[in-house]
Amino acid sequence: MTLGLINAxxxxxxxxxxxxxxxxxxxxxxxxxxxxxxxxxDPEHPYSLEQLSVLSEESITVDxxxxxxxITFTPTVQHCSMATVIGLCLRVKLKHYFPPHYKVDIKVxxxxxxxxxxxxxxxxxxxxxxAAMENPNLRQLVDECLYSDENEx
Amino acid sequence: MExxxxxxxxxxxxxxxxxxxxxxxxxxxxxxxxxxxxxxxTVRIWEQNLSSGLWACKAVLEETHIRTVRSCAWSPSGKLxxxxxFDGTTAIWENVGGDFECxxxxxxxxxxxxxxxxxxSGTLLATCGRxxxxxxxxxxxxxxxxxxxxLQGHAQDVKMVKWHPTEDILxxxxxxxxxxxWADEGDSEDWxxxxxxxxxxxxxxxxxxxxxxxxxxxKMVSCSDDLTVKVWGTENxxxxxxxxxxxxxxxxxxxxxxxxxxxxxxxxxEGIFASGAADNAIRLFVDDNESQVGGPQYKLLLKKxxxxxxxxxxxxxxxxxxxxLASASDDGTIKVxxxxx
Numbered sequence: 001m002t003l004g005l006i007n008a009x010x011x012x013x014x015x016x017x018x019x020x021x022x023x024x025x026x027x028x029x030x031x032x033x034x035x036x037x038x039x040x041x042d043p044e045h046p047y048s049l050e051q052l053s054v055l056s057e058e059s060i061t062v063d064x065x066x067x068x069x070x071i072t073f074t075p076t077v078q079h080c081s082m083a084t085v086i087g088l089c090l091r092v093k094l095k096h097y098f099p100p101h102y103k104v105d106i107k108v109x110x111x112x113x114x115x116x117x118x119x120x121x122x123x124x125x126x127x128x129x130x131a132a133m134e135n136p137n138l139r140q141l142v143d144e145c146l147y148s149d150e151n152e153x
Numbered sequence: 154m155e156x157x158x159x160x161x162x163x164x165x166x167x168x169x170x171x172x173x174x175x176x177x178x179x180x181x182x183x184x185x186x187x188x189x190x191x192x193x194x195t196v197r198i199w200e201q202n203l204s205s206g207l208w209a210c211k212a213v214l215e216e217t218h219i220r221t222v223r224s225c226a227w228s229p230s231g232k233l234x235x236x237x238x239f240d241g242t243t244a245i246w247e248n249v250g251g252d253f254e255c256x257x258x259x260x261x262x263x264x265x266x267x268x269x270x271x272x273x274s275g276t277l278l279a280t281c282g283r284x285x286x287x288x289x290x291x292x293x294x295x296x297x298x299x300x301x302x303x304l305q306g307h308a309q310d311v312k313m314v315k316w317h318p319t320e321d322i323l324x325x326x327x328x329x330x331x332x333x334x335w336a337d338e339g340d341s342e343d344w345x346x347x348x349x350x351x352x353x354x355x356x357x358x359x360x361x362x363x364x365x366x367x368x369x370x371x372k373m374v375s376c377s378d379d380l381t382v383k384v385w386g387t388e389n390x391x392x393x394x395x396x397x398x399x400x401x402x403x404x405x406x407x408x409x410x411x412x413x414x415x416x417x418x419x420x421x422x423e424g425i426f427a428s429g430a431a432d433n434a435i436r437l438f439v440d441d442n443e444s445q446v447g448g449p450q451y452k453l454l455l456k457k458x459x460x461x462x463x464x465x466x467x468x469x470x471x472x473x474x475x476x477x478l479a480s481a482s483d484d485g486t487i488k489v490x491x492x493x494x
Contacts, residue, residue: 100462100463100483100484101433101462101463101484103413103431121328121359121360121378125328125360125378126431126464127223127267127312128283128310128328130168130192130221130239131221131239131264131265131283134220134221134239
């Protein structure tokens with residue numbers, strides 16, 4: 001990539017201890033899920049989405065009864081052009097983790113992005129998502145966020 | 154009334170995006186045929202067995218498109234099949250003694266082609282795509298296709314193009330929430346946008362995924378990511394003979410029936426329109442004769458919950474005396490349904 005970084009100096013947070021907090025099965029599922037997606041690497045930095053506070057344990061809600069998952073993430077900057085890539089990463093990773101009939105909605109948290117409405121619309125247009133995943137460059141970027149440096153995080 | 158599953162067709166190895174019944178089949182002893190297309194990059198041709206009434210895959214059209222095949226459309230004569238792909242091309246296939254040969258490839262769109270449609274006489278073809286444009290192609294002898302117009306006007310990718318069932322008037326719907334009406338206004342020989350249906354005039358408030366016409370062509374139904382279905386009407390479908398263009402107006406909005414994106418609508422010749430949505434359900438709507446003045450003029454006839462295991466991407470009624478409904482889904486299957494009263 002020839003362009004400069006969108007956010008050159010992100011605030012990096014410590015990774016949290018991973019201990020299940022409750023006996024409640026939903027909380028455990030949410031917790032396991034959060035563990036699963038929070039190690040995704042940021043498209044711009046060698047840090048995980050959790051370390052950059054893009055995702056937290058509260059980001060993910062699962063409704064097993066309806067088979068629905070809602071993920072809300074917070075881009076590090078208001079004009080983050082990587083928001084759609086982060087959305088793709090989350091979608092791809094969840095697809096491997098959940099049964100295929102689960103409906104996944106992905107949004108940026110309210111007020112966290114300058115083009116909130118259009119980013120949300122794009123993130124949930126499944127035709128655009130399908131086309132993006134057939135684009136070799138985007139696919140490679142997503143794969144790098146999901147699978148590279150996994151052990152170092 | 155019941156929507157009864159006749160058959161569940163497996164074969165595609167990825168989501169099925171769309172299908173199209175061959176309009177020249179289903180009468181005079183010709184078995185019903187339809188084509189389906191998928192994220193697995195192939196097109197499948199399905200034919201009904203006249204004695205068993207069941208469908209079987211007769212051909213797999215592969216190794217031509219190198220990405221998702223998003224849309225397919227038979228010419229009115231049923232002899233040619235057009236397929237639109239995310240690989241940026243539209244392929245034209247001819248049925249030669251049961252074998253399908255790719256006889257032409259239409260190139261020009263910058264990237265994903267999302268929809269293809271033939272006009273009523275089979276002389277024009279329209280395509281649209283992510284590059285925000287709508288292309289009109291003239292069908293020439295010898296399987297030649299010449300681009301006669303590139304229509305710009307949509308602000309975002311164009312999801313679907315649909316010709317009016319009798320007139321050479323083209324409709325397109327888009328990620329920009331609008332429906333545009335395009336016509337060749339005669340004197341200039343140039344195609345132009347004659348109307349835009351959008352939010353300030355009761356239009357959709359999110360992506361418009363599809364639209365369909367009733368049998369007489371004076372009504373149109375559209376469906377959207379805004380979870381509504383809207384019915385539109387016009388006084389006069391023609392545009393020629395000196396009269397100007399009769400604009401389309403909003404008749405009613407069906408709200409509260411769908412709770413996830415509505416991807417597909419199709420109006421049967423009998424006046425029933427079906428919707429397919431991301432909540433896995435198929436719904437049928439009919440004219441409500443007992444509607445109060447000012448109230449919605451269409452009512453829910455039935456809802457088939459869990460019609461598929463995943464999103465229903467496409468629904469279409471068959472030709473023939475007793476129409477059947479076919480549906481295509483993210484679950485990789487196609488289902489054929491019969492409406493039983």
